Amino acid sequence: MPGLYIHIPFCRKKCGYCDFASVAGEGRVDAYLEALAKEAGAYTVPPDGFDTLYIGGGTPSLLSSTQLKNLLVLTSDLTGPISKLREATFEANPESLDTEKAGLLKSAGISRVSLGLQAAQNRLLRRLGRIAMAEDFERAYKTLRAAGFDNINADLMCGLPDQKVADFMESLSWLLAMRPEHISLYALEVHEGTPFHREGITEAPDASADMYEMAAKALERAGLKRYEISNFARENRRSLHNLNYWEQGSYLGLGASASSYLAGERRTNTADLETYISSALADGHPRAGCGETLTGRAKKAERIMLGLRKTEGIELEDDIIVEFSEEIGRLLSLGLIEKKGPVIKIKSDKLYLSNAVFREFV
Numbered sequence: 001m002p003g004l005y006i007h008i009p010f011c012r013k014k015c016g017y018c019d020f021a022s023v024a025g026e027g028r029v030d031a032y033l034e035a036l037a038k039e040a041g042a043y044t045v046p047p048d049g050f051d052t053l054y055i056g057g058g059t060p061s062l063l064s065s066t067q068l069k070n071l072l073v074l075t076s077d078l079t080g081p082i083s084k085l086r087e088a089t090f091e092a093n094p095e096s097l098d099t100e101k102a103g104l105l106k107s108a109g110i111s112r113v114s115l116g117l118q119a120a121q122n123r124l125l126r127r128l129g130r131i132a133m134a135e136d137f138e139r140a141y142k143t144l145r146a147a148g149f150d151n152i153n154a155d156l157m158c159g160l161p162d163q164k165v166a167d168f169m170e171s172l173s174w175l176l177a178m179r180p181e182h183i184s185l186y187a188l189e190v191h192e193g194t195p196f197h198r199e200g201i202t203e204a205p206d207a208s209a210d211m212y213e214m215a216a217k218a219l220e221r222a223g224l225k226r227y228e229i230s231n232f233a234r235e236n237r238r239s240l241h242n243l244n245y246w247e248q249g250s251y252l253g254l255g256a257s258a259s260s261y262l263a264g265e266r267r268t269n270t271a272d273l274e275t276y277i278s279s280a281l282a283d284g285h286p287r288a289g290c291g292e293t294l295t296g297r298a299k300k301a302e303r304i305m306l307g308l309r310k311t312e313g314i315e316l317e318d319d320i321i322v323e324f325s326e327e328i329g330r331l332l333s334l335g336l337i338e339k340k341g342p343v344i345k346i347k348s349d350k351l352y353l354s355n356a357v358f359r360e361f362v
């Protein structure tokens, strides 16, 4: 069964490093929800329905309670009762999550919330251009717990400007004391067109790799096992929706910039907000260009790259091992991957070099 992703591209303001499809301000939310309903209505629900749901952004929690209710209704029109899905995640930022919205999400059947923290030091959060400070995160986290959520992810970042190792470890301990079920850890990437890029801020891959290693050990001690390059979870708390991506499963993406992968074809919606709204309202199909059907070697290569993101690696059929024997052989001799029978995986101490591994298969 496919997963369903819904993109909400609004944030109160843009963070300095943000390269995601999001715009500052809430002025077009109602028009966007109308367009989203039109796009959702243009799809035939798969015969067995959807397996998982992920409402991401942007900042979905920015929606008012009324808008949130509308979003949840248009979602359940597609999925049926949200509580029946195997997993239903909602992304939130602390500044826009309150008791009323947490209650709405819970009663609609949302089972998992992903909350942005990034760092526990307010000076670093200000440097990132974040609105919420550490105390706001703590308040939002407690609000979610009080509403009954027992599956919370927190996003954390490393390799930040002015971030010392001690800051990072302090963020980690501060967060772990709250006992989240899942942590996603991302190294800062500086993309062209962002304020950080204009300021000349550079990435810190070595510092990030060290912080990842320290985090992996500390998190494991705290009961959160690394299961993907950037993701750590307690038992039975892996992100099922994201695992489906890494297993090259099918999914439907709705909203500006969202991608779908259905029946072997990948399609992506336009990222431009106004183009999305007008074309979705016109005919329910706000696509950017034509779809792309991956076949043969390209499809297998993508499957390997996605599968190698998981720490358990990927089990390959004999013919694929033969077809990629040169690439696999090179990576083995460089000591970047290991192979046990049909399973190949990136060595645990080389996960920070995953991009170099993936380049072999591009």
Ligand code: SF4
Pocket (backbone or CB within 6 Å): 010, 011, 013, 014, 015, 017, 018, 019, 020, 022, 057, 058, 059, 093, 116
């Ligand atoms: S909250 Fe996330 S999506 Fe919104 S501006 Fe910041 S980084 Fe971008």
